[in-house]
Amino acid sequence: MGPRVRPLREEDRELALGLCAADPVGNVLAAVQVEMLGRRRLPGAELLGVWREGELRALCWSGANLVPVTVDEPELLDAVADHVRNRGRRASSIVGPAEQVLGLWDRLGPGWLPSREVRGDQPSMAISATPAVEPDPRVRLSGLEDLDVVVPACVAMFTEEVGYSPLASGGAYAARVHELVSTQRSYVRIEDAPEGRRVVFKAEVGACALGVAQIQGVWVHPEHRGQGVAAPAMAAVVEDVRRRTAPVVSLYVNGYNTPAIATYRRTGFEQVGTYATVLF
Template identity: 35%
Template sequence: VNVYLISRLLEERFVSATQTVEVRYNRDIVLVASLATNIVMACDPAAPREIIDAAIAVVAERVLTRMLPVRAVISPAPLVDALWKRLQSQLDPPTVIRMSQPVYAIAGRFDFPDLKEIRYSTTRDLDLLVPACAAMHTEEVGIDPLERDAPGYRERIRELIEKKRSLIHLADKAIVAKCEFSAVTPEAVQLMGVWTDPRYRRRGLGRALLREVCGHLARKGRSVTLFVNDFNRPAIALYESLGFKRIGVNRALIW
């Protein structure tokens, strides 16, 4: 189940200009794609290869004829490779390629505590949260979003706060650990931006953050998913020690 795509479909139910594409064959959905600046796809694994290739061609045409820039393509590797094969002659090469990003999930951890040290961000935290998110993005991807578009990035962080999709651990008047929700459905939440300030690492703050967030969401009836770079062994070890189970693998192209 792709939490991000389900979240996009739910958000776009009542808007006229959708960024989600459904490709059907014999009335059955064979591929769904979100064509925001981050492109995310999922397909019917039982569909024949030639049908998926034809569906990818439809998505590629939509990408090339729209007005939005492409910031990332994040999906299972075969879909990313097939789409990029059709786009590479028209787009600049990606700045960063993440060949393997394992996807993890956890559910029902009522033994984890509810929010205690961790809380939802408010707009009063914005001036602290923006540089924290930018530091995480720069460390993870190698691109500083504040150099690319500082006002736009600040506004995106503000939107996360207003939608109650940002959680922080505040100490010493600083954000020492934080995470955001990239997607929310009635059954699941996809985490992103799980980060601990380098000055506060090796103190168990990341573990405490995830325990409280997962415990909090379990009490709301939601499972938790996330994906991580395969070379980030400390993060993978942390997730697996908390009980996260690997459920898939993504590939990412980032501009």
């Protein structure tokens, strides 16, 4: 009997978390959704389980993004791809461990709209110790009073990274930034400039599950790049996140971004895997 795909239910949470725990850093994005099973329902989104012979063998978060977990066996990838394809394309990206993402994309590609970009080599890096450089004491949690400069900095980062403004699709992005700030997951270094206050550095805890906090949205203002800002700033983020949130701090970075990779290594991050992202 072949694999069977069905949405996971609250009673499946522990089994699904067990799958994610095989690689907590690689699977943190999906594990966030698994931990929320039965507690929150997002319209149009579902957490898919792949069952074979009565055993949960794989899963895939299908929402704003597609995030596969342990679906690296061809038969399991086929089952996920068939289910997702029949629902039509809803996700803005496929993201996660590279082997699984690229395997899923190989199966979905012919039936979906063309991708804008495939980033197949994104080192997944983590740190679980004291940073290797002194933290910048000017980096702090942002507050709601900082939103006037934090939101534009986040928009600038997203536009630079993805190629279009996130504000083009409405107010959801600004609402997400507000959520991160209000839940103390947004870090900034802000300084005065001739035009007014300026975000020099920013980063957010974009996901946290299974003792892993994934940092996203790292950005240095263009006028401050090449000045040694990023490593001490990241050290400050790591130090506070490990103290308040999770013992392991992770991130993933484009393989071609050698300056960023060097900065993270200088901070104390080590590569533990490889991510991939397919952007639509």
